[in-house]
Amino acid sequence: MSVLRLTGADVRYERHGSGDDVVLSSAAGFDAYPAILARPPYDCTVVTVQARGFGRSSHLAEPPAAGWLDQWGEDVLAVADHLGIDTFVYTGVSHGAGIGWHLARRHPERLRALISVVGTPHDRTGDTSSSEGRRRIIEGRHDPAVVEEQFRVLGGRTEGERRLALREETVRALVAHQLALSEEEAAVNQGMPFPEATTDEEVAGILETIDVPVLSLAGMRDGVISPASALRAATRVPHCKSVFFEDEGHFIARERPERLAREVRVFLDELAGYESKGGQW
Template identity: 25%
Template sequence: MTDHLSIPTPAGTFDAIAAGPEDGRPVLLLHGFPEAAIAWEDVLYRLEREGVRAVAPDQRGYSPGVRPENAVDYGIDDLVGDVVAIADELGWGRFDLVGHDWGAAVAWHTADQHPDRLRTLTAVSTPHPAALAEAHKTDEDQHLRSQYMTEWRQPRTTERKMSANNFEAIRQMFDYRVTPGRIAEYILRLSEPGALTAALNWYRAGKPHGRIGKIDVPTLYVWSTEDVAFGSVAALDTENWVSAAYRFEMFEDVSHWVLEEVPDALTAVLLEHLGAH
């Protein structure tokens, strides 16, 4: 059974779901676009059975209590700062960090900026940012896959397209890999005033300043072969950007929505990763 938390930070109050004993191993799980913390619900239940204390927040823009209007307030340093502030409020000196999609990008940058705070890193779908940047420049396939990011930076136009016909464009993103009930919950949340713009502001905040380096935290990277956003070039190059213990897991015939499509398989490799470190 999940707990519902309100986590106060200097930026505002984050909503979160949590499961597992208070004294269990602390694991923070970060969702991506256009989802919310409930994307991790199935994984949370499985972690709880293993005695893990798992917390999944609705991130900046997704939590009504932390929804600034300006895109500039969604820069990567702000998002990383949120992770650290949430961990501080939870009383977690060191913790395991898991992220999917945009949440994985934030997790990579958190590991780069605050390696001392992380026991392990797990990134799902999104490769190391430097590997992705290189693939975007040199691999035509990845360049084509990433074009949506540029399109979504257009203010107002993107909101109109995504919300038209009861958010049909967002429904189609999930390609029948996520249950209709879960998708309906995401759309209900994105229908709140300012919520869709806040979620898109992650794309509009601009590229991070400075180059992200090699990660010196034990890392698990999970990539799925049917991911429409991230191709194999960046996925396979990611190991060259981790200087600590590294594990790569490839899920065959699984879409981008890994944590909702195959929560059992994902939780199994995550628990093995945690157990090894």
């Protein structure tokens, strides 16, 4: 893992693989996705950026002046510049996808495409400073029962002996990780993408301005990103391809990364054709 010293923080990043398709991703931490994209048969170059505020990147006592999502996006661009990467595919999961939506809006010239995993902008139900689940986890961050309850809600329902066993493993690991965070990490509240939008129609209006190819991978059992949110992106974002997994929830990147990787490889092949035809699918 390498470090890039930026204004106000050190940001850690790691490079995987050496394929022609260059994929960048940022998050508080990572599961098997997106590094799986560096392996055969996906064969991408993947750069993962640990968001400032978490892990081995600098922890912060106060939120960045730019706001978490926009600051994280700027950090991704700084890492790309440092590595000499002009344009790239960005992918992110949950809050990591939120970073991508901000990049697509603010810096579309840097993105070949956005791949959003369980991360379409939230439904608007009042306060845009956080989802209800995130707020409850922050408030109850010292209580294992509260944290576990919220992760079970976020994951959504599942069934089948193997899937249920995997979900139990997922929840145990997430609770243990959450309880081990520093106070600064545990208190980070990144808020919703596009917090200035206070209604679903205002979110849709912003989505209509996104001018990069988008792949949205959505779990219909997600406990935080609703099917309505995923459908809003599918119908309002130009050049958006959406894949809806009926039997997946918010933890698909941890529990079933191969399902995501297969869809990403298909999309990247389609993207190459789109680019060779001058922006025509």
